[in-house]
Amino acid sequence: MKDIIEELERRREIARLGGGQARIEAQHKRGKLTARERVDLLLDEGSFEEFDMYVEHRSTDFGMEKTKIPGDGVVTGWGTINGRVVYLFAKDFTVFGGSLSETHAKKIMKVQDMALQNRAPIIGLFDAGGARIQEGVAALGGYGEVFLRNVLASGVIPQISVIMGPCAGGDVYSPAMTDFIFMVRDTSYMFVTGPDVVKTVTNETVTAEQLGGASIHTTKSSIADRGYDNDVEALLQMRRLMDFLPANNTSGVPVLPTQDSFDRPEPSLDTLIPDNPNKPYDIKELIHKVVDEADFFEIQEAYAKNIVVGFARMEGRTVGIVANQPMVLAGVLDSDASRKAARFVRFCDCFEIPIITFVDVPGFLPGTAQEYGGLIKHGAKLLFAYSEATVPKITLITRKAYGGAYDVMSSKHIRGDLNYAWPSAEIAVMGAKGAAEILYRAELGDPEKIKARIDEYQKRFANPFVAAERGYIDEVILPRNTRRRICRGLQMLRNKKAENPWKKHDNIPL
Ligand code: HXC
Numbered sequence: 001m002k003d004i005i006e007e008l009e010r011r012r013e014i015a016r017l018g019g020g021q022a023r024i025e026a027q028h029k030r031g032k033l034t035a036r037e038r039v040d041l042l043l044d045e046g047s048f049e050e051f052d053m054y055v056e057h058r059s060t061d062f063g064m065e066k067t068k069i070p071g072d073g074v075v076t077g078w079g080t081i082n083g084r085v086v087y088l089f090a091k092d093f094t095v096f097g098g099s100l101s102e103t104h105a106k107k108i109m110k111v112q113d114m115a116l117q118n119r120a121p122i123i124g125l126f127d128a129g130g131a132r133i134q135e136g137v138a139a140l141g142g143y144g145e146v147f148l149r150n151v152l153a154s155g156v157i158p159q160i161s162v163i164m165g166p167c168a169g170g171d172v173y174s175p176a177m178t179d180f181i182f183m184v185r186d187t188s189y190m191f192v193t194g195p196d197v198v199k200t201v202t203n204e205t206v207t208a209e210q211l212g213g214a215s216i217h218t219t220k221s222s223i224a225d226r227g228y229d230n231d232v233e234a235l236l237q238m239r240r241l242m243d244f245l246p247a248n249n250t251s252g253v254p255v256l257p258t259q260d261s262f263d264r265p266e267p268s269l270d271t272l273i274p275d276n277p278n279k280p281y282d283i284k285e286l287i288h289k290v291v292d293e294a295d296f297f298e299i300q301e302a303y304a305k306n307i308v309v310g311f312a313r314m315e316g317r318t319v320g321i322v323a324n325q326p327m328v329l330a331g332v333l334d335s336d337a338s339r340k341a342a343r344f345v346r347f348c349d350c351f352e353i354p355i356i357t358f359v360d361v362p363g364f365l366p367g368t369a370q371e372y373g374g375l376i377k378h379g380a381k382l383l384f385a386y387s388e389a390t391v392p393k394i395t396l397i398t399r400k401a402y403g404g405a406y407d408v409m410s411s412k413h414i415r416g417d418l419n420y421a422w423p424s425a426e427i428a429v430m431g432a433k434g435a436a437e438i439l440y441r442a443e444l445g446d447p448e449k450i451k452a453r454i455d456e457y458q459k460r461f462a463n464p465f466v467a468a469e470r471g472y473i474d475e476v477i478l479p480r481n482t483r484r485r486i487c488r489g490l491q492m493l494r495n496k497k498a499e500n501p502w503k504k505h506d507n508i509p510l
Pocket of ligand 1: 023095096097098099128129130131132133134140143166168169170171173194
């Protein structure tokens with residue numbers, strides 16, 4: 001028996017070494033951790049249970065039968081993050097560049113199937129060179145089956161991708177179908193075809209970073225939800241994120257202990273809105289002052305900054321926050337902001353996370369660039385997402401709620417459960433100046449007359465009471481009491497049951 005146990009230990013040692021010491025050192029020299037080091041950092045200490053450590057590829061082409069490395073380029077298994085079960089796979093770049101073979105794909109599928117069957121989140125750590133070139137269609141088939149599982153699990157369990165090295169070819173589409181993608185700055189990049197192919201096909205000269213680094217995907221393409229400075233920071237932030245996420249679509253949100261009392265008043269909010277209605281203020285100040293312990297996990301913070309989305313907690317329970325940001329483009333809704341928020345609202349709705357919406361929006365952004373870019377369809381995505389959402393929805397209008405954007409931002413008309421306004425709210429078809437100039441065009445030559453018209457419109461609509469008189473606003477609340485109002489609202493809505501008519505699936509304007 002002793003010999004058998006020694007043999008087991010020997011085989012484990014070999015597997016743990018992946019592609020060997022030299023390749024591990026090369027990985028470290030590039031500022032990257034190995035797959036196993038990453039897994040250790042991500043999971044609770046000692047909680048990792050590995051599967052399929054001895055799996056080897058079966059390829060015999062191109063002399064592959066002579067090079068077999070146990071594990072075949074991906075470390076898979078399960079463990080816990082702050083005590084809660086997660087499944088994971090981590091590409092091992094030291095083994096055939098982490099490339100995907102038929103057996104490598106089967107290892108990933110096994111954890112995907114287990115995660116779905118056992119209704120727990122799955123996290124993929126990517127650092128790989130795409131399809132195993134020596135395997136041809138066997139690798140392509142493997143990818144296809146991984147993709148299918150991504151789709152079947154979508155909306156049932158959270159799926160998270162962290163890009164920690166190269167991620168090209170077939171490797172990009174699995175992350176693209178997960179809920180969130182995070183990247184490590186300077187050491188990771190994602191693209192369908194790399195710089196060499198780009199040069200051949202389009203004659204553009206770009207570096208990997210310029211084509212698909214974190215700096216591009218977090219700001220321009222919006223493929224990635226956040227970038228982090230190094231592997232350690234990325235993995236620790238994933239632990240923080242997982243604390244916000246439900247295990248699955250029926251588990252309900254996690255509940256964490258909090259020292260923050262539900263009725264904490266915040267008198268400084270009474271002066272958050274500047275006297276001048278055209279002066280900006282930072283909506284993140286409101287978010288930080290309202291949520292538990294100012295703890296806010298922002299998603300896509302570097303993209304479409306005119307809208308802010310992310311996770312926070314109220315009374316220890318996860319909520320999704322969506323907020324117009326008056327500091328950027330006056331908080332206007334454009335195509336990018338609409339898509340960003342729509343995707344976030346849909347994630348929250350899939351996973352029964354209540355949505356809190358802070359509104360200060362002057363409308364949709366006018367212009368040919370927006371119209372040619374499909375603003376109608378992109379704006380409709382957000383309208384669609386809010387309208388179909390059946391989770392508790394609490395809306396607070398802090399200042400402007402103009403035009404179509406008023407309807408879109410979780411208004412009463414699209415099933416907002418609780419719609420509050422601060423006394424500073426202005427709810428109208430448009431700003432007073434624009435309105436007066438259209439209604440009284442004939443008087444435009446007379447500055448005094450037109451000013452009187454503007455004042456008249458301002459007086460009539462620059463308040464929350466016209467909407468409150470119709471019941472579109474449930475109550476006009478004191479800014480200092482915002483946290484208490486929202487917490488109590490969430491308590492009242494905790495057993496909310498709302499269902500949409502049966503359908504195979506909807507047809508959101510893509
Ligand atoms: C087999 C691969 C590999 C691959 C890398 N390696 N990619 N082996 N299949 N796809 C191996 C290398 O041979 C090398 O082995 C080791 O991994 C490290 O690779 P290097 O090139 O030395 O590393 P580096 O210079 O850092 O470059 C990394 C890289 C580059 C940018 C990822 O290796 C690369 O361009 N690889 C090919 C990428 C690619 O075109 N993949 C196919 C995409 S098509 P040794 O033994 O020397 O350590 C695809 C189609 C699927 O994925 C579509 C499905 C929808």
